[in-house]
Amino acid sequence: ARRAEEEYDYLFKVILIGDSGVGKSKLLSRFTRNEFILESKSTIGVEFATRTLQFNEVKDDSGKQLWLREGPSRLRYGTQLDRKDTEPLQVLIIGGALGALLVYDVTKPTTFENVSRWLKELRDHADSNIVIMLIGNKTDLKHLRAVATEDAQSFAEKEGLSFIETSALEATNVEKSFQTILSEIYRIIS
Numbered sequence: 001a002r003r004a005e006e007e008y009d010y011l012f013k014v015i016l017i018g019d020s021g022v023g024k025s026k027l028l029s030r031f032t033r034n035e036f037i038l039e040s041k042s043t044i045g046v047e048f049a050t051r052t053l054q055f056n057e058v059k060d061d062s063g064k065q066l067w068l069r070e071g072p073s074r075l076r077y078g079t080q081l082d083r084k085d086t087e088p089l090q091v092l093i094i095g096g097a098l099g100a101l102l103v104y105d106v107t108k109p110t111t112f113e114n115v116s117r118w119l120k121e122l123r124d125h126a127d128s129n130i131v132i133m134l135i136g137n138k139t140d141l142k143h144l145r146a147v148a149t150e151d152a153q154s155f156a157e158k159e160g161l162s163f164i165e166t167s168a169l170e171a172t173n174v175e176k177s178f179q180t181i182l183s184e185i186y187r188i189i190s
């Protein structure tokens with residue numbers, strides 16, 4: 001039986017993916033203020049952070065809304081998953097995720113160029129209807145910006161992704177990005 005404080009209506013797995021140093025763990029900790037995990041997998045050159053979020057459906061006059069739970073959440077570590085040695089790690093980490101936040105750093109063009117690579121990884125290994133949101137992080141570093149908003153926007157449109165720019169440092173659009181992807185997932189599964 002579930003304990004009362006752990007009750008929830010839905011459990012979605014959302015992953016953060018992108019080059020090292022783009023701000024995945026900072027985005028996650030900014031959003032959750034709880035513990036976070038950052039798995040560094042140097043063997044495959046990939047960093048993943050995953051967190052299972054709990055949220056409840058609440059109804060008000062305007063209809064259904066999603067409400068993110070404060071409180072305990074279940075964390076899963078890539079290395080703690082049962083894995084067969086034959087399965088690539090990416091498959092295990094990406095598997096079961098309904099959403100992916102694909103992050104690049106607006107001050108580092110290479111991290112934006114590598115977005116295509118991450119996208120391929122997701123499309124090869126993720127659920128076919130996974131919701132992918134492109135995130136340009138570190139907008140607070142205005143004087144260092146090297147990836148134009150319009151370029152990322154048009155790339156996202158071409159690839160059918162949602163797009164948002166964030167600053168984990170200044171807490172700009174972080175809440176909004178998670179809320180948006182969770183709402184999109186919710187729309188798809190309900």
Ligand code: GDP
Pocket residue numbers: 018019020021022023024025026027038047137138139140141166167168169170
């Ligand atoms: P990860 O490897 O993708 O998880 O990146 P981290 O979250 O570890 O962040 C890498 C570095 O970028 C750290 O030094 C962070 O302090 C910095 N950083 C992350 N997000 C931001 C941001 O929004 N603005 C600025 N200025 N720095 C950031």
